Amino acid sequence: MLSVTEALSHILSHSHPLPAETVPLTRAVGRILREDIQADRDFPPFDRVTMDGIAIRYEAFASGQRTFPIAGTQFAGQPLFSLTSANECLEVMTGAVLPDGTDTVIRYEDLTTENGMATITIEEISVGQNVHRQATDRQAGEVLLTTGTRLRPTEIAVLASVGKPTVAVSARPRVALISTGDELVGVDEMPLPHQIRGSNTYMLQAALLTLGIETSLNHLPDDQEKMTRGLSSILAENDLLILSGGVSAGMADFVPAVMMALGVRERFHKIAQRPGKPLWFGTTDTGKVVFGLPGNPVSTTMCLFRYLLPFLNASMKGQPESTRYATLAEQVLFKPALTYFLPVRLTSQPDGSQLAYPLPGSGSGDYANLIDANGFMELPADQSEFAAGEVYPVLLFGEI
Ligand SMILES: Nc1nc2c(c(=O)[nH]1)N[C@H]1C(S)=C(S)[C@@H](COP(=O)(O)OP(=O)(O)OC[C@H]3O[C@@H](n4cnc5c(N)ncnc54)[C@H](O)[C@@H]3O)O[C@H]1N2
Ligand code: MOO
């Protein structure tokens, strides 16, 4: 059986880079940038006042002057004023350009004003205080964001600042999510005693939406013929199919056979892991990709984080995410020669480390257990005892 890393490299070898497209900035969050972004101006573009108060020439203060006639006011958004007399001051507001002829700002809390005069009431000031100097953060022409960056709200702010009403990002794959199983009913239906409401495709849809990927929700029954017909048209209209269920050893687990009948070549079936062992992966000659995720909800979730998200990231030419690690809080024993994805509750410690408390739950059907967990810890297959204090990689639910 394939190991986790072998399976992932198979999967990544079948990711085809998607083309770039231009989208409005207002729709770009979560998408992968496909152009380098330069600073069009210095950051900040002018000497920026950072406190409401008065601007003076430091020399005047250093020579003993404490009371300054107020010669005017420089508001934010007004063109540059000049202080004509070195012994006067200008009132200045946060966000304003520092007036020409001044170099230091004293906040209102440190002065009094009366009859058009400002008197500084503190003894210690430093030259240049309360001024955010032009170009101290970034210089015009500097590359701020590189292609492959996933656009978070903080990057959206940078794009707005440099004047990008539209931005080049990776096109999104056409993705169909397909639940299978006669026991499943819709979210708006009342299940009979032997039925359940399907949840996996909703979980997958939510995960992909955070990457800006829209998906269609589909359902097919455990009927080989109906499944073949349904999947044939879904395959024709999509680049990526993500199925849930129907991939293990049951008499109604038709997904691998149906896929092969539709010309999807099996690249692998089964990985030495728990949960998620029966993962099925296939591709067509035309470059379409099919993930047959195991139906048990914890397996589906684990396969999303370990395989599907890296695949999508590679297809959209995103910069690889760095591996996260945490420290196991308690001893764990796991005998089978399988990589064990253990649900854990991560807590930050005062020393800055992350402790992972095991939440094994009652198996891969126990998705309520994931409410308390905030990630999976990946425990290697060649070990059966995992001691408290050992450090292992973690997949964090909050990272998407
Ligand atoms: N004889 C064997 N039986 C099983 C094996 C095996 O190796 N030999 N593997 C087990 C493992 S491990 C897993 S994981 C499951 C995988 O099952 P399938 O992918 O075939 O999925 P189903 O049989 O259709 O369903 C399994 C389970 O998941 C529930 N399910 C399915 N879809 C959804 C959905 N959209 N939302 C919520 N829950 C869903 C379904 O009701 C079942 O309870 O097989 C083991 N069996
Ligand atoms: O490997 Mo399965 O995913 O235990 O239920």
Ligand SMILES: [Mg+2]
């Ligand atoms: Mg099954």
